[in-house]
Amino acid sequence: MTRAKICGITRETDLDAVVAAGADAVGLTAAVTVDTPRETSITRATDLAAAVPPFVTSVLVTMPDSVDRAVELVDRVEPDAVQLHGNLRPDAIAAVRERAPVKVIAAVDATDSAVDAYADAADALLVDSVDEQGGGGTGETHDWERTADLVADLQTPVILAGGLTPDNVAEAVETVRPFAVDVASGVEAEGGVKDHDAVRQFVERAESAVVSA
Numbered sequence: 001m002t003r004a005k006i007c008g009i010t011r012e013t014d015l016d017a018v019v020a021a022g023a024d025a026v027g028l029t030a031a032v033t034v035d036t037p038r039e040t041s042i043t044r045a046t047d048l049a050a051a052v053p054p055f056v057t058s059v060l061v062t063m064p065d066s067v068d069r070a071v072e073l074v075d076r077v078e079p080d081a082v083q084l085h086g087n088l089r090p091d092a093i094a095a096v097r098e099r100a101p102v103k104v105i106a107a108v109d110a111t112d113s114a115v116d117a118y119a120d121a122a123d124a125l126l127v128d129s130v131d132e133q134g135g136g137g138t139g140e141t142h143d144w145e146r147t148a149d150l151v152a153d154l155q156t157p158v159i160l161a162g163g164l165t166p167d168n169v170a171e172a173v174e175t176v177r178p179f180a181v182d183v184a185s186g187v188e189a190e191g192g193v194k195d196h197d198a199v200r201q202f203v204e205r206a207e208s209a210v211v212s213a
């Protein structure tokens with residue numbers, strides 16, 4: 001079964017809906033260097049992370065400029081995992097993994113040539129359609145066949161992200177066969193506010209998509 005992460009939760013009511021829909025993970029976006037309606041304050045991310053129930057993974061999604069800052073953010077928010085976007089190189093990702101008491105997900109653009117190094121450095125790789133400033137949440141898909149090759153080649157779990165919606169997630173899972181899928185803008189009613197029906201459909205279709213042997 002393919003796991004589902006719903007990213008960019010800013011409100012308790014959306015967190016409750018995402019958990020009720022059966023999502024495996026929730027993303028809380030804080031301390032990012034791009035302008036996005038999904039960003040929350042560090043305090044709010046901390047409160048939301050504390051409200052995530054057992055058996056659902058809270059993921060701090062952030063863009064730190066150093067290893068120290070990444071570790072500091074994890075210490076403050078206390079998530080189960082941290083997802084790093086931006087400019088940290090693979091050796092810095094590995095250093096965060098050593099120092100922070102959480103699993104580390106490296107977010108990379110699907111066309112990044114250093115993808116193998118990131119995969120070695122992190123606990124999981126989120127293959128996304130990254131914008132020029134290193135941010136996610138673009139709503140753009142990428143070359144799924146290429147990401148399918150990565151999934152086949154790498155030992156590290158691959159999370160597929162970028163432009164997924166309830167309408168295309170089953171095809172994405174069947175094509176790429178990722179460990180998990182991730183969505184932010186594709187299940188929103190408006191920026192930063194989730195459409196609860198879309199969240200339910202996304203999780204159900206991701207988890208029930210058929211992955212042939």
Ligand SMILES: O=C(O)c1ccccc1NCC(=O)[C@H](O)[C@H](O)COP(=O)(O)O
Pocket residue numbers: 007008027029032034036037038061062063085128129134135136137138139140161162163164182183184185186
């Ligand atoms: O969601 C954002 O606006 C964002 C901004 C800066 C860094 C990361 C961000 N999102 C990270 C995610 O995990 C998204 O779910 C992923 O990029 C896919 O987004 P979308 O294409 O909108 O589904």
